[in-house]
Amino acid sequence: MRDDLFLLLGYLLTSARGLAEEPKSYGPFRLLDAAGRLLEIMEEHGMGDDFTKRALEQIDEERFGPSHKGKGLELADQLSREFAEYLKAKGSAT
Amino acid sequence: MEVLEAIYSRRSVRKFTAEPIPDALLSKMVEAALQAPSGGNAQPWAFLVIREPSCMRQLRALAPGIIGKPTAVVVICLDKKRATTLGGSLDEMMAGVDIGLAAQNLLLSAHALGLGGCAIASFHPSSVKSFLDLPEGIDPVLLVALGYPAQLPSSPGRMDLREVCFFERWGVTEGAR
Numbered sequence: 001m002r003d004d005l006f007l008l009l010g011y012l013l014t015s016a017r018g019l020a021e022e023p024k025s026y027g028p029f030r031l032l033d034a035a036g037r038l039l040e041i042m043e044e045h046g047m048g049d050d051f052t053k054r055a056l057e058q059i060d061e062e063r064f065g066p067s068h069k070g071k072g073l074e075l076a077d078q079l080s081r082e083f084a085e086y087l088k089a090k091g092s093a094t
Numbered sequence: 095m096e097v098l099e100a101i102y103s104r105r106s107v108r109k110f111t112a113e114p115i116p117d118a119l120l121s122k123m124v125e126a127a128l129q130a131p132s133g134g135n136a137q138p139w140a141f142l143v144i145r146e147p148s149c150m151r152q153l154r155a156l157a158p159g160i161i162g163k164p165t166a167v168v169v170i171c172l173d174k175k176r177a178t179t180l181g182g183s184l185d186e187m188m189a190g191v192d193i194g195l196a197a198q199n200l201l202l203s204a205h206a207l208g209l210g211g212c213a214i215a216s217f218h219p220s221s222v223k224s225f226l227d228l229p230e231g232i233d234p235v236l237l238v239a240l241g242y243p244a245q246l247p248s249s250p251g252r253m254d255l256r257e258v259c260f261f262e263r264w265g266v267t268e269g270a271r
Contacts, residue, residue, distance in 0.1 A: 066249065
């Protein structure tokens, strides 16, 4: 898992630099993709659950669909709300 | 596959199966890229084909634009020495155009061979150059992610011809000849 997280670190660093010159809409997309990559790592290492599986499926729809599908912000809103519900349901176990 | 059919049905594919691409097909696609038009026939390009999964995993960390997990990536590089062969001030711009044309040939040939691909400019150029040990004068310009499609996206849509194409004078969209 260390290798996977280390590569994710590289992705975050190179994204941070690249986004300065890329279209504004790439910002939310890049962070959603980063969330997708983190969720993949969680799934691969047995740390997933129903929430992470569903979130990954929704992110995949966005990142593998046509370019500029434009639903990235909507998806980020929705996943943020679902994440809040997830936190509440988990209570102090998180 | 007919040329027009290939042009119209090609999509940017970002999700791939794990099936590796045979070397013979990779060579065929790069050969197709070499056939692209080139200003003054300078051919200011060089290609580096990445196939090893471990190298690919690491490259993805330096190229955020590689969204899925391709089984090959062709790094299209600018060969600065060849780009300046003609000695004009437009050399660099022309080299960029040439590389774009080569990338399109690569993508269309991939599509014709049952593969999918996506051109990627979102990567950290100096990190990629260093990671791949590219020599002085050879710079990465475009990455083309390739693989067998696991998902074919629908068309993102294109502008209407009348919005962007005029005849004889700007703004004239049609007229009897």
